[in-house]
Amino acid sequence: MNNSIxxxxxxxxxxxxxxxESDFALVETQIPEPGEGEVLSRxxxxxxxxxxxxxxxxxxxxxxxxxxxSVILGGTVSQVIKxxxxxxxxxxxxxxRNGWQSYGVAKGExxxxxxxxxxxxxxxxGVLGMPGLTAYAALLDVGQPQPGETVVISAASGAxxxxxxxxxxxxxxxxxxxxxxxxKRDFIVQELGFDAGINRKTQELYPALQEAxxxxxxxxxxxxxxxxxxxxxxxxxxxxxxxxxxxxxxYNATSPPPGPNLRPLLIKRALIKGFLVADYQHRLNDFLxxxxxxxxxxxxxxxxxxxxxxxxxxxxxxxxxxxxNFGKLIVKVSDDPTANKxxxxxx
Amino acid sequence: MNNSIxxxxxxxxxxxxxxxESDFALVETQIPEPGEGEVLSRxxxxxxxxxxxxxxxxxxxxxxxxxxxSVILGGTVSQVIKxxxxxxxxxxxxxxRNGWQSYGVAKGExxxxxxxxxxxxxxxxGVLGMPGLTAYAALLDVGQPQPGETVVISAASGAxxxxxxxxxxxxxxxxxxxxxxxxKRDFIVQELGFDAGINRKTQELYPALQEAxxxxxxxxxxxxxxxxxxxxxxxxxxxxxxxxxxxxxxYNATSPPPGPNLRPLLIKRALIKGFLVADYQHRLNDFLxxxxxxxxxxxxxxxxxxxxxxxxxxxxxxxxxxxxNFGKLIVKVSDDPTANKxxxxxx
Numbered sequence: 001m002n003n004s005i006x007x008x009x010x011x012x013x014x015x016x017x018x019x020x021e022s023d024f025a026l027v028e029t030q031i032p033e034p035g036e037g038e039v040l041s042r043x044x045x046x047x048x049x050x051x052x053x054x055x056x057x058x059x060x061x062x063x064x065x066x067x068x069x070s071v072i073l074g075g076t077v078s079q080v081i082k083x084x085x086x087x088x089x090x091x092x093x094x095x096x097r098n099g100w101q102s103y104g105v106a107k108g109e110x111x112x113x114x115x116x117x118x119x120x121x122x123x124x125x126g127v128l129g130m131p132g133l134t135a136y137a138a139l140l141d142v143g144q145p146q147p148g149e150t151v152v153i154s155a156a157s158g159a160x161x162x163x164x165x166x167x168x169x170x171x172x173x174x175x176x177x178x179x180x181x182x183x184k185r186d187f188i189v190q191e192l193g194f195d196a197g198i199n200r201k202t203q204e205l206y207p208a209l210q211e212a213x214x215x216x217x218x219x220x221x222x223x224x225x226x227x228x229x230x231x232x233x234x235x236x237x238x239x240x241x242x243x244x245x246x247x248x249x250x251y252n253a254t255s256p257p258p259g260p261n262l263r264p265l266l267i268k269r270a271l272i273k274g275f276l277v278a279d280y281q282h283r284l285n286d287f288l289x290x291x292x293x294x295x296x297x298x299x300x301x302x303x304x305x306x307x308x309x310x311x312x313x314x315x316x317x318x319x320x321x322x323x324x325n326f327g328k329l330i331v332k333v334s335d336d337p338t339a340n341k342x343x344x345x346x347x
Numbered sequence: 348m349n350n351s352i353x354x355x356x357x358x359x360x361x362x363x364x365x366x367x368e369s370d371f372a373l374v375e376t377q378i379p380e381p382g383e384g385e386v387l388s389r390x391x392x393x394x395x396x397x398x399x400x401x402x403x404x405x406x407x408x409x410x411x412x413x414x415x416x417s418v419i420l421g422g423t424v425s426q427v428i429k430x431x432x433x434x435x436x437x438x439x440x441x442x443x444r445n446g447w448q449s450y451g452v453a454k455g456e457x458x459x460x461x462x463x464x465x466x467x468x469x470x471x472x473g474v475l476g477m478p479g480l481t482a483y484a485a486l487l488d489v490g491q492p493q494p495g496e497t498v499v500i501s502a503a504s505g506a507x508x509x510x511x512x513x514x515x516x517x518x519x520x521x522x523x524x525x526x527x528x529x530x531k532r533d534f535i536v537q538e539l540g541f542d543a544g545i546n547r548k549t550q551e552l553y554p555a556l557q558e559a560x561x562x563x564x565x566x567x568x569x570x571x572x573x574x575x576x577x578x579x580x581x582x583x584x585x586x587x588x589x590x591x592x593x594x595x596x597x598y599n600a601t602s603p604p605p606g607p608n609l610r611p612l613l614i615k616r617a618l619i620k621g622f623l624v625a626d627y628q629h630r631l632n633d634f635l636x637x638x639x640x641x642x643x644x645x646x647x648x649x650x651x652x653x654x655x656x657x658x659x660x661x662x663x664x665x666x667x668x669x670x671x672n673f674g675k676l677i678v679k680v681s682d683d684p685t686a687n688k689x690x691x692x693x694x
Binding site: 225229244245246247250256257258259260261262263264265266267268269270271272273274275276279 | 572576591592593594597603604605606607608609610611612613614615616617618619620621622623626
């Protein structure tokens with residue numbers, strides 16, 4: 001993977017509904033030169049996350065739209081090749097946003113150095129990065145779970161949901177996860193310690209939730225919206241808190257589908273709050289301290305789904321929106337020189 | 348009106364969709380005798396409020412259902428005829444829940460004495476009662492309006508909306524009211540001092556809101572849900588707060604209609620919170636102090652829509668759900684001995 005050519009994946013056409021592989025194009029260009037204050041780095045890991053679907057559309061979203069024929073945006077872990085910024089040196093590992101390409105140039109101010117002795121490099125894209133902070137802050141700050149309460153989480157085996165559910169367990173809650181396969185259900189219950197799991201593809205949601213959450217639902221960590229949100233609303237308790245974190249069920253929708261009837265919010269004096277991780281940077285230190293600690297103590301487990309090769313990113317991303325990934329989805333774009341030096345490295 | 352017969356309006360059949368007059372029956376019975384610790388009182392004013400629609404259905408709601416062939420529930424101002432409770436004497440005026448009948452017996456603990464020298468008796472059912480506290484607490488505690496922000500209010504000429512809008516003006520906000528007639532629009536702008544009004548029956552809501560709230564919407568005081576909520580959501584600002592106070596648009600629905608797509612909540616990191624006035628009794632003293640003061644200083648105006656005679660309550664209630672009332676709807680059930688002694692008495 002390591003040569004003088006920069007592989008890039010460009011957005012060729014804006015997807016209508018579910019993205020197709022033909023919406024993307026792999027091209028090869030020269031490796032760029034860093035300018036004043038800039039850093040050139042080789043992409044090692046690329047993060048694929050459902051929210052990125054928004055940036056492929058021209059519609060207004062919180063993700064800025066990707067221009068046609070431009071490199072698709074995305075968070076990366078990379079290694080510095082050449083630095084014109086005093087805070088970075090060749091060989092440093094950095095968290096940044098190279099996007100879907102094997103080399104990227106960025107202003108030094110947009111990068112954050114990663115210490116590879118602390119955790120596997122890729123964790124900075126997941127449990128110790130944006131998805132982890134999302135799980136932490138949306139659960140604790142919006143959901144405010146109290147010991148003994150029941151917390152329901154959709155997309156519960158995903159990058160965000162799996163972390164949120166385990167934190168809710170640590171906080172003394174009954175935790176119910178909703179997933180899309182029996183394998184994922186077994187995983188969240190047997191491996192992650194959720195109290196119950198529901199396979200939304202084979203189980204009828206309303207009675208399954210009643211059985212899994214017999215005392216009603218106090219906190220709902222919503223990654224999906226859609227029918228799951230609607231069903232949960234019918235079983236919330238007085239004063240329930242719903243963190244609206246993702247809309248996986250409708251990212252591919254060509255027009256916004258109707259939402260749930262909100263009468264239960266009124267009857268139960270409950271709240272729904274939209275969550276964006278960018279608003280919670282003030283929680284970063286608390287998050288890193290707590291989650292690092294839980295990882296080290298073994299209270300929190302983390303599963304990655306690693307796809308090899310940048311050229312496979314489009315197919316993996318399409319699968320992500322279908323729920324085909326199992327764990328945090330990352331693309332290994334080039335060799336990780338720290339791999340196999342740490343026992344916890346995933347692949 | 349003042350004789351030895353107790354007129355009652357009973358629920359004869361549970362309305363399906365919009366209530367019909369035949370769902371109600373006027374009967375005459377004996378005036379009841381108060382038992383130990385009880386108080387017999389003559390109803391002077393009966394409050395009619397949209398939330399009561401819920402209690403006519405068997406469905407679970409926050410309003411307990413009225414049994415068939417029973418007196419319909421409702422807040423009242425009445426005068427004590429006979430008291431077996433040490434805190435009340437014949438002649439006292441009390442706030443209670445006699446319901447839709449001309450005499451009622453209640454345990455003394457459920458009554459609150461009213462001082463007729465402070466304000467017209469009927470105000471205890473409106474601006475100085477449950478609707479006023481609803482306006483005050485939902486606006487200030489859920490909406491948290493800041494000076495310069497834009498506040499939108501639906502059903503803005505009604506008992507709750509008119510008070511909420513004026514408080515928002517007092518707090519330095521731009522206030523936009525949505526109403527159902529030109530007459531009501533003129534009233535909220537010219538009489539109550541709203542910055543803009545929209546007649547939802549003749550104006551297209553989306554562009555009308557854009558024009559009336561050119562800087563977007565920071566707080567929405569929602570009495571209606573339905574299409575107004577959906578349209579407002581598309582124009583909210585970052586961090587907007589929506590108090591879900593009523594569902595007037597769907598109280599008559601035979602099954603819950605779909606709600607709004609919630610993507611704007613996520614993009615704008617906004618919140619929707621269900622509000623029930625029973626949760627805000629701790630704000631009663633603040634509310635009475637502030638709203639009494641604003642009434643006395645003339646900063647807050649109050650309009651009542653008074654229907655004469657208990658027998659007209661069903662028709663008035665049906666009209667209320669259609670938005671035919673203009674101001675706080677109350678039924679004058681019997682003579683008010685304090686009327687015409689205060690200049691501010693409404694009729």
